[in-house]
Amino acid sequence: MQNQTRPPAGPAHRAGRRPLTSRAELERVGLHLFVTHGFAKTTVDDIAAAAGIGRRTFFRYYQSKNDLVWGDFENELGRMRAGLAACSPQISLMEALRQEIVAFNHLDPAQVPWHRQRMTLILTVPDLQAHSTLRYAAWRAVVAEFAAERLRQPVDALAPQVVAHSVLGACVAAYTNWLREEGSDLDHMLDQALRQLGRGLPEGG
Missing domain, CATH: 1.10.357.10 (Tetracycline Repressor, domain 2)
Structure with missing residues (x-):
């Protein structure tokens, strides 16, 4: 059964770590959250938070979370x-x-x-x-x-x-x-x- 809770912030939110800024890194964060918490329950905000970036930055890379899956x-x-x-x-x-x-x-x-x-x-x-x-x-x-x-x-x-x-x-x-x-x-x-x-x-x- 999929975890019903909100995914925790990812490594990029830990002190001393730079935010993720490459397309490949963002894909890996998103894919990990989709597999761990379920695609439907993972939002763009969840992915952005785990990657240590803002929502606007996410949309510079992808128009939607669906697009992220396809790279x-x-x-x-x-x-x-x-x-x-x-x-x-x-x-x-x-x-x-x-x-x-x-x-x-x-x-x-x-x-x-x-x-x-x-x-x-x-x-x-x-x-x-x-x-x-x-x-x-x-x-x-x-x-x-x-x-x-x-x-x-x-x-x-x-x-x-x-x-x-x-x-x-x-x-x-x-x-x-x-x-x-x-x-x-x-x-x-x-x-x-x-x-x-x-x-x-x-x-x-």
């Missing part, structure tokens, strides 16, 4: 778009997507615990689902743009959209299994999911 999403999407654009045209569409998405999601060991917290929230918290739908749409748009260019079709044509929706579904399945299997390797999960998608869905007997 620097827009810049990350730009990085994925650039990575796909740099893929060799000699590589097939699905192979290019597999290579870039696995590389894009690769984590240093120190990042794994934080990313597991982030993705657990994104995939399981009902209050985040509507917000996540918008983020998923933006992610699919990057994949659809790449697929449309490779297929020489409009981005809103059926084939690029099927690719984008299918790739997202494979990635969500990989992440779900990664979270369920403690100690599993995310790179391997994504690689296997996208390889399976590239081969086609298995047929039952």
